[in-house]
Amino acid sequence: MTAAAAGFRMPAEWAPHERTWMAWPRPNLTFPTAEDLAEGRRAWANVARAIRRFEPVTVVCAPGQCEEARELLGEDIDIVERDLDDAWMRDIGPTFLTNGQGELAAVHWTFNGWGENPESAGWEHDSTMGAHVAGLAGARTYASRLVNEGGGIHVDGEGTVLLTDTVQLGPERNPDWTREQVEAEIHAQLGTTKAIWLPRGLTGDYPPNGFGTLGHIDIVAAFAAPGTVVVHTQPDPAHPDHEVCKENVEILKNATDARGRRLEVVEVPAPTVLEADGHWVDYSYINHYLCNGGVVLCAFGDERDEIAAGVFRRLFPERTVVLVDARTIFASGGGIHCITQQQPEV
Template sequence: MTVWPAETAPQERLWLAFPTGGYTLGETAADAHEARRMWADVAAAAADFEPVTVVVDPSQIAVATRYLRDDIETVVTPLDDAWMRDIGPTWVHDETAEGSGRSLRAVDWVFNGWGAPAWATWGNDSLVAQTVAATAGTPVVSSLLVNEGGAIHGDGDGTVLVTETVQLDAGRNPYATKQRVEAELARTLGARKAIWLPRGLTRDYEEFGTRGHVDMVATIPSPGTLLLHTQQDPAHPDFEVTRMLRDFFEGQTDASGRRFDIVELPAPGVLSDDEGPVDYNYVNHVVVNGGVIACAFGDPEADDRAAGILADAYPGRRVVSLDARPLFARGGGIHCITQQQPAQR
């Protein structure tokens, strides 16, 4: 039997991928510098708490050396993009191997560029999970489910959050049913209950979106507690979306039958950018040993309020906030570019 540990469980290291090309690096030297600096800043912040390894495309070795701190390890392998949460493996523990020091397993989902959109390439990224697992010395659990790490979230106690518009997306799993997906999550993650969100944030359904990643909406800092993104301005389309999601979660119980204690994480004040309504949220943070690397958005009042909520939700951990607007302009947040490797049991 496998168990998917909570993100708060002890970690061996944090993994990232270094930006390679395309829309992530942008069209100008200034755009490329902004992206590389952002990814490097997240890696450096995490490295203050635990070991960090960054996967680097062969074409970017010299550039990555200039941006990454000397104490950050690198692994060279071809990349299409740099969203490690989605292309990396999801690590689980094999309970039958606990105590042996070799309990860790790496679930390798099928990755097809978030549903095979015309603009994406994923031939290299689809192989990254196996490379990372091999580098970590972790046996692979192969899955035929098209899935991404940002599309699932667990509480370490058998509860898994998923979204109807992701796992049941015709571009990902055209023949899937909830029952089939749940059976695969039980096999790979040890899921005892899947909670199916009806949808994600508005911006996530635009051309370059993922169509409903849960890590932009909600996270479970401890069993029975849910941190929920909340848009408080009626002028933003997510005002209605986040209220609907709160109503939804109020009617749910987790794998152990608990109703959720819902803690709202209010959005910052900015409503839009040049592309339309933004999806700025504080849910998209990453937990590390002794810390939380959180998003900030140049809104001091909202940023400080969110940092305080996160500090309360993760007692004993130091919250480090980084301006994540360059990440969100490229389609994601801090959680999206990182993937934690749990410690062996």
């Protein structure tokens, strides 16, 4: 029996949380030097402490790494010890589900290192992290054969899911799956009924631009409410994402959700910086994290940080918007949403 057949579905991120799960950076290819690792750990800790203002946080930490984690995280964040490869809990962790009857479940997707990316840090331990965290949370676990990550999906809690062609349909992950098969599996695990596909992600999320996921949706577009979606736009024609974003906006403006509503599309302009370390940046405010009473928003030391914060304050007037510098996280291959995973209240 699938999760949806058993009555479970994935709640929207704005639904109340029991806690947030994260993973602690450890020495690997993502952090090639001691200085990189130290900087990464400070960035992860800043996000964890920002979230802890609003809800409990549990951090999974590799053996031998927990003492330094405690020093940076403080005493009010829970730490559990377990072997892991990298620190992207959105992708290696479970996707949690609820059934409205006080029960918690989780999908454990098949994980292959973001399409067997040779630049990734390996995934022997991360490939089993979803089931492990689900067990720690006391969730019933449903295993999926679909190669997928949490950053590759975004739901409205009312039946609609956002996806990208180059993730779920890319030859690096699911070469033998058709679009219809992917949709059927996604719906069977998440309890959704309508998929809206965007053709690709941002340019900086693909080789040769360093670390990347080959097009995760969570730096491109996200639901902010049923019928409302925020979408990344690149105002500068000098950046290749200018055309990518125009296409995405057009698709979303012409899309309807699972309940037949035409989407309200809220465009959020990218920061003004175009390149970093010789690559096009994929800096995006869309890669935010909603927690109980808060919005933890990526900041880039850019004049558009406050513009983005204003957009999110209007969208979430009952929440406190907290800006956290995400440049170190993006340099490692993701953003704030990528290093967090919500466990919903049941």
